[in-house]
Amino acid sequence: MKKNQTENIIELKGIKKGFDGETVVENIDLTVKRGEFVTILGPSGCGKTTTLRMIAGFEIPDEGEILLDGKDISSLPPYMRSVNTVFQRYALFPHLNVYDNIAFGLKLKKMDKDEIVAKVKHVLDVVDMEDFEKRKVSTLSGGQQQRIAIARAIVNEPEILLLDEPLGALDLKMRKEMQIELKAMHEELGMTFIYVTHDQEEALTMSDKIVVMANGHIKQIGTPEEIYNEPADAFVADFIGESNIFNGKMTGMLKVKFCGAEFECLDNYPKDTLIDVVVRPEDVILVGENEGIINGEVISVVFKGIHYEVTIQSGKNEIVCQRTRAAAVGEKVGIIIEPDGIHCMISGEVVNRYQGVISRRHTVSFIDSEFECDLTMLYPGSVLNDDGNIVKADGTVVDPVGLNVLVEMPVEKLSMSDDANAGGACGNIISLIYKGDHYNYVVKTKNGIEYMLDDEYLWNENDYVSILCDKKDIKISLLEKEG
DSSP states (O other): OOOOTTSEEEEEEEEEEEETTEEEEEEEEEEEETTOEEEEEOOTTSSHHHHHHHHHTSSOOSEEEEEETTEEOTTOOGGGSSEEEEOTTOOOOTTSBHHHHHHHHHHHTTOOHHHHHHHHHHHHHHTTOTTOTTSBGGGSOHHHHHHHHHHHHHTTOOSEEEEESTTTTSOHHHHHHHHHHHHHHHHHHOOEEEEEESOHHHHHHHOSEEEEEETTEEEEEEOHHHHHHSOSSHHHHHHSSOOEEEEEEEEETTEEEETTEEEEOSOOOOTTOEEEEEEOGGGOEEEETTSSSEEEEEEEEEEOSSSEEEEEEETTEEEEEEESSOOOTTOEEEEEOOGGGOEEEEOOOSEEEEEEEEOTTSEEEETTEEEEOOGGGGSTTOEEOTTSOEEOTTSOEEOOTTOEEEEEEEGGGOEEESOTTSSSEEEEEEEEEEOSSSEEEEEEOTTSOEEEEEESSOOOTTOEEEEEOOGGGOEEEESSOOO
16 A cells, blocks of 8 residues: 655755766756656656666765655765666676575575565566576566566665666567556555656656656656646657647637637637647648638658558648548648647747857857857947947947847847858757747757757757857847946
């Protein structure tokens, strides 16, 4: 029987961790209740495994606290924490049989032999591996080895079981079976599970609570239903399941415009608010041409086993639909989306903002970026003289070098190049989201400056690019009042 579910067993408060001067996770706040199955979900490099390793004690946070039952364990070594970890590679001892692998930790504790036998027998029963005590681990399948790794972890009766992508080495069929078995083990043991994965299906299938991470930050915490049906932003919507994501604008009470038409919705934001609109493919309804809210043409049909994935071109936008009946490429169709199939979120930043300083080259510089700019923006009616100084409307001459300014660069005005010398900054693409008729990218420089921009062309994640922006599109304004 599970213990009181309202009691917090683990709390992470303001956790920050970096390696070699680069921050890997930052501002991590997370509460795990006793007996919960919590999954930390995110793409490779998002910081989820580092977070798990800090809970386990294999890494020490640079800032913040990790509380176990209200006590700070941030600096305690792993063996002094009531947690056990199951790794993707299992880390079983090849020279020991199944029984000795599981009993290893109990023997170190010098536990009574009869008690060890009883405990090993019990956990073998839990993982459905009875009568395997004398088998060599090298003779076991991947799924069987994974069960033994779990048995070895739970035989010590830890308060928390940490699982770091334990199903990653299994084939698809075995992963699906083990998802069900892990959930059943969790229910039987009443133990707190904290599970790390990049697989959305695993998270949705097994979890009581999902923690979505990206770029070292928590993006959203919620139940599987909340994460899927009410994503916090475009990243979560794009990462969890399949989504159509469009730029939109609120046009009135419970009304939003996207894909060139106005739709009724259930989200209420002020008129003219810029919105990211999420529509799941299963909520796109195809009807006859001119019978829907918008029209389109079928450009692709892919059989997915349990449904057909139909892609429709409507104006500049591509809209993906999932349904049980096929369609024909070239077919003209109408599209209906019911209000409860439309999820509206406040749009992400439409302007990149930074604090910079005017350099001697009469450019604006910040961290590892430098862009040409129009210095006359700083003072209305001003001009530049032959010395490169600013002459204000009243004739006052100002040397701009060293002035602290706010830099604003609209998302839609930025572009990318694969020529590292072409732009004012260089970095790697860390995120891309398709929004119907364009891609939204985030580029991160070596020193952590992030640029958001839109581009109609597909680049790959991790591509190294330079950022371009015409100086007429870069707005600069003084950060400090004169005199």
